[in-house]
Amino acid sequence: MTRVLRRLFSPTRGYSAEPRERIERTGASFSQVSVHCVRYMIWAEVQLMLKSLKRFSAISFLCAEWPVCMATLLFSASPALAQNKPVRVIAFGAHPDDCDLGAGGIAAKYAMLGHKVKFVSLTNGDAGHQSQHGEELAKRRRAEAQEAGRRIGIEYEVLDNHDGKLLPTLEVREQVIREIRQWKADIVIAPRPNDYHPDHRYTGVLVQDASYMVIVPNLVPDAPPLTRNPVFLYYSDRFTRPQPFRADIVVSIDDVFEKKINMLDAHVSQFYEWLPWTEGVLDQVPNDPAERKKWLAKWPSAARKLQPEWREALEKRYGAQAASIQHAEAFEITEYGHQPSEEEIRRLFPFLPQMASR
Numbered sequence: 001m002t003r004v005l006r007r008l009f010s011p012t013r014g015y016s017a018e019p020r021e022r023i024e025r026t027g028a029s030f031s032q033v034s035v036h037c038v039r040y041m042i043w044a045e046v047q048l049m050l051k052s053l054k055r056f057s058a059i060s061f062l063c064a065e066w067p068v069c070m071a072t073l074l075f076s077a078s079p080a081l082a083q084n085k086p087v088r089v090i091a092f093g094a095h096p097d098d099c100d101l102g103a104g105g106i107a108a109k110y111a112m113l114g115h116k117v118k119f120v121s122l123t124n125g126d127a128g129h130q131s132q133h134g135e136e137l138a139k140r141r142r143a144e145a146q147e148a149g150r151r152i153g154i155e156y157e158v159l160d161n162h163d164g165k166l167l168p169t170l171e172v173r174e175q176v177i178r179e180i181r182q183w184k185a186d187i188v189i190a191p192r193p194n195d196y197h198p199d200h201r202y203t204g205v206l207v208q209d210a211s212y213m214v215i216v217p218n219l220v221p222d223a224p225p226l227t228r229n230p231v232f233l234y235y236s237d238r239f240t241r242p243q244p245f246r247a248d249i250v251v252s253i254d255d256v257f258e259k260k261i262n263m264l265d266a267h268v269s270q271f272y273e274w275l276p277w278t279e280g281v282l283d284q285v286p287n288d289p290a291e292r293k294k295w296l297a298k299w300p301s302a303a304r305k306l307q308p309e310w311r312e313a314l315e316k317r318y319g320a321q322a323a324s325i326q327h328a329e330a331f332e333i334t335e336y337g338h339q340p341s342e343e344e345i346r347r348l349f350p351f352l353p354q355m356a357s358r
């Protein structure tokens with residue numbers, strides 16, 4: 001019982017923060033704050049129950065506190081939780097660290113608000129190192145990915161396809177369809193199919209090819225089809241052919257930037273070994289763990305500095321606040337999935353401020 005209650009209302013779900021602190025920390029809307037207040041009351045009750053469980057014998061607890069607490073849970077939790085169904089996000093990358101770079105900030109934001117995020121790497125990363133390879137490297141990278149997910153409170157799965165050899169086969173497409181269905185995704189994020197790396201490119205193709213098939217019942221019969229196509233998003237990139245990335249949704253990640261860097265820091269084999277080696281700067285990586293984290297925060301692909309072409313989309317949602325935003329993640333809504341209305345965008349991106357200038 002104690003374990004179940006902790007799992008449902010643990011502080012990592014973000015319900016334990018005092019409402020005033022939460023408003024300041026997240027800049028939440030009025031409706032979000034209302035829901036949070038109810039959850040905060042429930043969490044306070046749960047804490048009382050857990051304390052009581054420790055303090056009293058099981059019999060005295062059942063007689064005295066349990067009925068009151070259960071009544072509180074039943075009558076106050078149900079309407080709020082029903083109205084505030086968690087948003088379910090699944091992000092795909094070719095390698096263990098790709099999703100983190102593109103969407104680690106928003107993943108941290110979703111997790112803090114109690115929503116559900118899963119990162120999936122389509123390859124096991126067994127080619128990305130200058131001195132390690134094969135199973136040894138795959139094992140190390142899987143452990144790094146799982147640690148990265150743990151640091152921000154999300155799930156992380158690494159599939160066992162070989163790094164550097166990913167192809168848009170029917171078998172991998174079905175893996176992608178299965179992942180999206182099993183996660184019951186509202187949002188799916190993937191790279192665009194224009195990229196310098198073939199694994200990235202084919203990850204884009206594979207997810208694009210799954211974007212209608214997730215609702216077709218006769219395919220992948222072991223995973224029930226979704227009843228509605230999710231919203232499919234692309235991560236931002238710098239490629240211009242055949243067309244440049246279009247920033248539809250830009251999210252400030254200033255408030256979770258340290259969390260994101262802490263997540264990236266878990267991929268030691270990549271950010272402190274392989275990528276500096278490929279760029280000829282391995283000798284510049286500091287040995288001290290705190291110093292190397294600061295060094296990582298300045299790496300352009302980690303820093304996600306606000307790009308000039310994202311400013312318009314940012315200002316649309318953040319208004320005057322946009323002028324002071326430093327770090328951001330941007331996404332393009334693909335043509336192939338569900339096309340969300342503005343109302344749906346507000347529900348699917350609950351950390352965006354109420355629209356400033358529409």
Ligand SMILES: [Zn+2]
Nearest residue numbers: 094095098200
């Ligand atoms: Zn990659």
